[in-house]
Amino acid sequence: MSPRSPEVNEEMRRRSRERLLDATVELVSEAGYEATTLADIADRAGSARGLVSYYFPGKRQLLQSAVHRLMHRTLQAGLEREPRTDDGRELMARAVDAILGLAVSRPTLMRTHMAGILQAEGFVQCPEQQRLAQLLRETVVSYGSRDPDADYPLLRSQLMGAVFAILIPGAAMPPSRLRADLFQRYALDWHLGAPPGGEPPAAAVREAPVRG
Template identity: 75%
Template sequence: MTPRSPSVNEELRRRSRERILEATVELVGVHGYEATTLGDIARQAGVARGLVSYYFAGKRQLLQSAVHRLMHLTLAEALERPPRTEDGRERMARAIDAILGLAVTRPTLMRTHMAGILQAEGFVRCEEQQRLAFLLRDTVERYGSEDVDRDYPLLRALLMGAVVGVLLPGAPMPMARLRAELFHRYGLAWDSGMPPDGGPPDGML
């Protein structure tokens, strides 16, 4: 049998890693963090259990990488969807809607993700997080920021706060109101991005 080339091996590793990340998003989103084991994820991904541990130091790191990948892919799709635009304000609106939308469509997953970040392990830097950061920084720059190093972390913090607001157990904030607050802060028109049904909240344009 002819040995596989390094490029083929690299592609196989990439695909295995992506299947693990996709399986994590699917299983945790349905069953929750505690009920999902690394063995469950390996079976869902169709890989050996040891391969999961080879790529990821633990379940918490795996979950953060998986959610950051989902956020990156969701944001990239929103920014590039037709009609494609270079307008910085429209791209900012799409970015806000993409991230807030995940809090609405993937509440269990995003609540678990945010809880993990706030625990002792904290924020895990990984390839997926860096890709997400690049898109958000690019959005801030295209929006017209004169200091991206200052304004990118602020946008990230505002988005995280809005996601927590949507998901807060027992006292959730309406997504439309949080969206309206963010749009007001960045001077964005309500009908830009992907506005929710029903129009802006009373007293907010």
């Protein structure tokens, strides 16, 4: 049997890494962070335990990469869903809805992720985080930003703040109210993106600022 080519080896490594990321999302969503071990993740992924340490320095870094990948894939699916569009306002609305939607649909996972970011390690600079950042930056460019290097971090911080507000135990804010506030900030009509059912909050119908 001839040895595998470098391309085949690279593809196998990519798939192995992605199986670990998928398993992490599944297990932490089901059982929480503390109850999930690296051995559990390796077993769910069908991988050797040593591969986890080969790809990731520790469980916290693995979780952040897994959540950033989930966010990237969710955001990409939202931006590219039918009907496809190049309209910057619609893309901005879809981006907001995609990220807020994860806080609603996967509260345990996203709460754990936010808690990890607030620890000393902060953001993990991994390929998944970089792909997420690139998508958000492209959204800001499509929206018409004249200074995406300044506007992208602002959008990121506003989305993180909204996710955090949705997830605060005992003091959570309604996602629709936070959506309304973000839509007002970016002068977006309530019907753009994937609007929730029911009447929009008052903030959504106030006169929105006009983009320059």
